[in-house]
Amino acid sequence: MPPEENDPWAKLRQATRARIGLGRAGDAMKIGDVLDFQFAHAMARDAVHAKLDVATLKAALPGALQVHSAAKDREIYLRRPDLGRALAPECLETLPKGDYDAVIVIGDGLSATAVMQNAVPVAQALLARLGGMKLAPLVIATQARVALGDDIGAALGARLVVMLIGERPGLTVSDSLGVYLTFDPKRGTPDSARNCISNVHGQGGLSAEAAADMLAWLMREALRRGLTGVGLKEASGLTHEGAAPLVGQA
């Protein structure tokens, strides 16, 4: 890359993180740019295929329960979103029914990397803000899609489920956490009945503290009004752009 004063793209690059002003080797990209791209793609692929380190999460969050979806490995998980939304039948007995306001679920989703980097700080910050709420034991879920929280919340009898889940990695950010909030969780809940806070990560995304502030407020409002989704979004005045609506995420 030429020094900034000679690079006509320097100023324009401040306006976008798109890969503009690359050089050329004939018609092709230069080797530095090829390797940059391959490295970013490798990080994203590794995030998709990484295994969730459940032991480390449990050590940081004592008392957490562990379940898995009906998708038994990553390949099945990627091919069968329906199985990733269903709790494996044998996990039902690990979730004792109780009288709970809410349950926090940590799911690997499409980026275990995002969960390992961001889920514990978000969960801890959130727990510190939920005084007076009757909380079920925290649940760690593997091969999880967003809607797996519905089965978990229903089994525990929780009025509200909070799912902290790894978002589909992009080339720029492969460790972004999404948070989905669902009132009265049950199988078949439409995505329009959820609220989402996305882009929780350390590369210019939302911080754990800010996400927890927003989430604690939404949780109390959801319990008070008895709803989540479009109705709550309008009431809160929140407009989260790019809230991971891409097919395959939920």
Place this chain on the structure above:
Amino acid sequence: MGHFAHAFRGESFRFPDLKTVLAKASAKRSGDELAGLAAASDAERVAARAVLADLPLKMFLEEPLIPYETDEVTRLIFDKHDAVAFKPVAHMTVGQFRDWLLSYEADAAALAALAPGLMPEMAAAASKLMRNQDLIAVARKCRVVKAFRNTIGLEGRLSSRLQPNHPTDDLKGIAASTLDGLLYGTGDAVIGINPATDSVQNCISLLSMLDELRARYEIPTQTCVLTHVTNSIEVMNAGGAVDLVFQSIAGSEAANAGFGINLGILREAYEASQSLKRGTIGQDTMYFETGQGAALSAGAHFGLDQQTIEARAYAVAREFSPLLVNTVVGFIGPEYLYDGKQIIRAGLEDHFCGKLLGISMGCDVCYTNHAEADQDDMDTLMTLLTVAGVSFVIAVPGADDVMLNYQSLSYHDILYLRSSFGARPAPEFEDWLEKMEMLDRHGRMRLPGPQNKAQRRLLEARNAA
């Protein structure tokens, strides 16, 4: 109707109906497996193909795969079917039709004359009996030419959509990506933005910026903000600079309802855009995107395999003489197309079916990070599609779409396709590149750097702004 059966080496295979034959004859893909429609074994797949090869093409005219009474796409397909155009192939089986498509007799003129006589299901059925090379060889013979401010689809030409997306729709960021793309000679199909915020006000700002840029440099191309069609109608009513009206479409009425559209809404938008008369050499004003898996993800596939119902979307497109249609082939995710092999096959099928049905077919050669695919697979698909005569492909800076978080082609890739296959941009756009002194004496895009006059001119103006 009875059932269909085929015996092979003592084993017998039975299929209850036509749509099961089609589904099981499809090349293996994860979306049909997800839907529970795929062949249970490779042998069953080939048996279904053998059954399909012997079925009369006419059967599709006798048995709607989705009922006529309840689906307006089926009604469109049947009501607009041209029996006279169909006549040359009306007596054929699907297998004979596949052989005829490959024959020397089926030249560009014969194929163009046939298009109105073909139903999408016939094109899909033939494609299931074709290898990748057949899909390429036949598509290559089809000519579909459309025009707005330039001409898309001429022989020996490859156009490109310049896609300057930005995660927050920052106007300066979008302008930067657009200028970058122009310096690679991309953007003759359209300069088209997927907006991060799908509001009317935001669309108007984006369109004004693009229109001003296009007018200032007198670029013979069209611009588009890929917002919902109902927003485009509002923007046109407000006097916004709409060249092309965009919409995602699918192959059943219910799947289109999932997109918040129907044929009536598309008709209204089409007529509004026609009345603006913004085209200079043509008035093809529509731009559609499609993709295998869209109907299944909306739960609106009615037991049809994803490739057959995808082809039905092209009948919806065809009704409005679109300037551009592209499949977003690798975007929808691995639950529909699992890996590079499935994405490549689907891209060739979609292009073939679109061209055979007479639409101006392009492709977003792309993949997501959770698919088993990489840039080598995209190199293969873009190369095959260029050989197949694809009307246009999509390009973004460095192959990285920073708004939609997936990988399409890079601006560089367009240069590779142009020089490796002699595929030139639309003629009017090529003249503009010449006028702007962007081409060297070999007709190649000049290298970037201080010696590049066009770069200086475009960037200095922008940096001063």
